[in-house]
Amino acid sequence: MPPNKKKSPSPLRGKLGNRGKSAVRRAPVIHEEVYARLRRAIIDGQLEPGRALSVRSLAAQFSVSAMPAREAIRRLVALGALEMTATRRIMIARMTPAKVDELTEARTLLEPRLAVRALKRTQGRARARKTLISRMTAIDKRLDSAIASGDVGSYSKLNSEFHFTLYEAADAPILLNAVESLWLQTGPFMRTVMSNLGVPDFVDMHNDAIAALKSGDAEELENAVRLDIIEGMQLIGGAVE
Amino acid sequence: MPPNKKKSPSPLRGKLGNRGKSAVRRAPVIHEEVYARLRRAIIDGQLEPGRALSVRSLAAQFSVSAMPAREAIRRLVALGALEMTATRRIMIARMTPAKVDELTEARTLLEPRLAVRALKRTQGRARARKTLISRMTAIDKRLDSAIASGDVGSYSKLNSEFHFTLYEAADAPILLNAVESLWLQTGPFMRTVMSNLGVPDFVDMHNDAIAALKSGDAEELENAVRLDIIEGMQLIGGAVE
DNA sequence: GCCGGAAGAATGTGATCACAAATACCCGGC
DNA sequence: GCCGGGTATTTGTGATCACATTCTTCCGGC
Numbered sequence: 001m002p003p004n005k006k007k008s009p010s011p012l013r014g015k016l017g018n019r020g021k022s023a024v025r026r027a028p029v030i031h032e033e034v035y036a037r038l039r040r041a042i043i044d045g046q047l048e049p050g051r052a053l054s055v056r057s058l059a060a061q062f063s064v065s066a067m068p069a070r071e072a073i074r075r076l077v078a079l080g081a082l083e084m085t086a087t088r089r090i091m092i093a094r095m096t097p098a099k100v101d102e103l104t105e106a107r108t109l110l111e112p113r114l115a116v117r118a119l120k121r122t123q124g125r126a127r128a129r130k131t132l133i134s135r136m137t138a139i140d141k142r143l144d145s146a147i148a149s150g151d152v153g154s155y156s157k158l159n160s161e162f163h164f165t166l167y168e169a170a171d172a173p174i175l176l177n178a179v180e181s182l183w184l185q186t187g188p189f190m191r192t193v194m195s196n197l198g199v200p201d202f203v204d205m206h207n208d209a210i211a212a213l214k215s216g217d218a219e220e221l222e223n224a225v226r227l228d229i230i231e232g233m234q235l236i237g238g239a240v241e
Numbered sequence: 242m243p244p245n246k247k248k249s250p251s252p253l254r255g256k257l258g259n260r261g262k263s264a265v266r267r268a269p270v271i272h273e274e275v276y277a278r279l280r281r282a283i284i285d286g287q288l289e290p291g292r293a294l295s296v297r298s299l300a301a302q303f304s305v306s307a308m309p310a311r312e313a314i315r316r317l318v319a320l321g322a323l324e325m326t327a328t329r330r331i332m333i334a335r336m337t338p339a340k341v342d343e344l345t346e347a348r349t350l351l352e353p354r355l356a357v358r359a360l361k362r363t364q365g366r367a368r369a370r371k372t373l374i375s376r377m378t379a380i381d382k383r384l385d386s387a388i389a390s391g392d393v394g395s396y397s398k399l400n401s402e403f404h405f406t407l408y409e410a411a412d413a414p415i416l417l418n419a420v421e422s423l424w425l426q427t428g429p430f431m432r433t434v435m436s437n438l439g440v441p442d443f444v445d446m447h448n449d450a451i452a453a454l455k456s457g458d459a460e461e462l463e464n465a466v467r468l469d470i471i472e473g474m475q476l477i478g479g480a481v482e
Numbered sequence: 483g484c485c486g487g488a489a490g491a492a493t494g495t496g497a498t499c500a501c502a503a504a505t506a507c508c509c510g511g512c
Numbered sequence: 513g514c515c516g517g518g519t520a521t522t523t524g525t526g527a528t529c530a531c532a533t534t535c536t537t538c539c540g541g542c
Contacts, residue, residue: 030496054523067496070524074312075319080418087504088524102415109350174343174426177321178419185415271526295493308526311494328534329494 031068034058038072042081042092043183045156045191053082053090081184095189097241104233107182111163111229112222114179115209117170119218132169133213136162140206152194160187162206166213166225190232193239200235272309275299279313283322283333284424286397286432294323294331322425336430338482345474348423352404352470353463355420356450358411360459373410374454377403381447393435401428403447407454407466430477441476 038058041047059069073090076082083093122129139162146154160183167176194200205228212221279299282288300310314331317323324334363370380403387395401424408417435441446469453462 029494055525056523065497067498071312071315071495074315078316078319080415084524089504090524099415102413105354106351106416106419109354110347113346113350172343174321174340174423175347178347178422181419181422182415270524296495297493306527308528312525314494325494330534331494 030064031071034062034064034068035072035075037062038076039081039180039184042076043160043180043187045160045187045189046153047092047188048192049092049094049188051092053092055090076184079181079184081181081187092188093185095236095240097237099185100233100237100240103182103186104230104237107179107186107229107233108226110175110179110182111167112225114167114170114172114175115221115225116218117172117175118166118168119213119216119221121169121171123216128169129213132165133210135165136206136210136213139165140210143206147199150199152191152199155194155199156187156191159190166209186233186236189236189240193235196239197235200231205231271305272312275303275305275309276313276316278303279317280322280421280425283317284401284421284428286401286428286430286435287394288333288429289433290333290335290429292333294333296331317425320422320425322422322428333429334426336477336481338478340426341474341478341481344423344427345471345478348420348427348470348474349467351416351420351423352408353466355408355411355413355416356462356466357459358413358416359407359409360454360457360462362410362412364457369410370454373406374451376406377447377451377454380406381451384447388440391440393432393440396435396440397428397432400431407450427474427477430481431473434476434480437480438476441472446472 053073055066055070055073058073059066062069073082077084077090081093083091085091118132122132139158143155143158143162145151146158163183164180167179170176205224208224209221209228212218212224294314296307296311296314299314300307303310314323318325318331322334324332326332359373363373380399384396384399384403386392387399404424405421408420411417446465449465450462450469453459453465
């Protein structure tokens with residue numbers, strides 16, 4: 001009997017989808033799929049702060065082996081989304097007043113600029129601008145019903161979708177990456193705070209942002225985004241300290 | 242003979258230093274040591290853009306096994322310091338005009354704020370303020386001799402040391418992390434540009450920053466840092482486009 | 483002399499095992 | 513009922529192997 005051939009059991013390689021229809025491009029790369037899904041769950045606020053995580057449990061949950069799970073976890077720890085205790089236990093990062101302060105400053109600096117970039121980038125392109133506005137309006141509409149029904153989960157998800165739809169239109173991957181890292185650290189708390197205090201009604205800011213996008217007013221857009229961030233972070237700050 | 246016990250050869254666990262004197266705290270964790278060393282090398286501009294990297298070669302270079310090397314590489318790819326080709330080859334990230342633009346904006350937004358935070362944090366603490374100033378002055382002095390002798394390597398190293406000495410005094414880990422990620426993407430180019438164009442004389446900005454720190458002038462400090470960034474990035478931008 | 487392609491080496495990724503440390507669990511004593 | 517301590521389990525980390533691809537190299541045909 002040959003001594004090798006250890007790879008038989010294999011936790012289902014194709015489980016996470018074979019990259020949809022495009023078998024053309026690169027291989028699946030399981031660990032990126034795991035990372036993407038976990039990141040989305042955190043940004044959308046589906047995991048509460050302090051919730052424990054482990055390499056093996058995450059691997060089991062996603063039906064993959066330990067290796068992709070630990071790589072995804074490693075990345076999220078590096079980005080500040082996950083926290084490691086002194087004894088190397090992993091959990092969703094917890095909030096502190098100091099972190100609220102830092103996140104508020106970083107977000108209010110970067111996100112308005114990203115929004116303005118999206119505006120400027122669609123300057124000559126009426127078609128692209130219209131597409132962006134209609135997509136954001138659609139999300140905003142769904143956001144309204146989430147607020148009306150008090151659906152905290154949907155609200156979190158749609159809120160992040162609203163912001164990133166705008167930010168991604170800026171076509172600025174470095175800034176976007178930085179901002180994503182900040183959302184990874186705020187996401188869990190938005191959800192927690194709203195579960196306690198109820199869904200906020202910041203929709204004014206969203207409407208202002210859409211209006212500014214329509215009129216092409218960069219300053220108004222900046223202010224709308226900034227105010228949205230400040231109000232959201234104040235909510236978190238009030239709950240933390 | 243027992244069939245297990247495969248771990249014998251082991252690439253020298255204590256090679257990278259047993260964390261100095263503190264055997265009190267947590268275990269060594271080889272992959273963090275590898276990450277820290279590689280990150281420093283990149284920020285200091287010791288690795289030129291496009292330079293190839295591989296898991297196994299990095300492991301061999303640091304006398305560790307493949308596992309810590311790949312974890313360090315994974316993190317640096319996530320932070321934008323390393324680039325992956327379509328065929329999964331790893332290299333030091335290359336620069337594009339668009340990236341220069343983004344990095345300039347992000348850095349001019351974040352770094353001056355970090356500097357001001359360092360200023361504010363040492364407001365009441367005359368002792369801490371003095372220590373900070375003297376440390377920065379000492380680095381600046383060594384920077385002068387590096388400029389005088391045209392030592393590009395030392396210049397890069399000392400320049401990053403100067404900035405991060407200031408930024409770390411802000412005690413703002415989230416902002417610091419974001420800024421480090423940006424330096425990881427600029428480091429290799431500063432070095433390249435200076436190798437071609439020679440060592441720049443931005444020391445004025447450093448002197449202004451120190452002076453602002455002494456006088457407690459936040460606005461002057463902000464401007465000094467901003468100008469230093471803009472001049473440096475313009476140098477890179479001129480070489481890239 | 484030059485080109486194309488095949489053989490060989492190298493690479494990223496996934497899987498699995500070993501191990502020390504930390505946590506969880508349980509059981510007996512009071 | 514509650515606590516303490518010892519055992520069993522879980523955990524992160526490192527090491528090693530397998531494998532499909534990709535890159536390199538070199539050689540034979542023209």
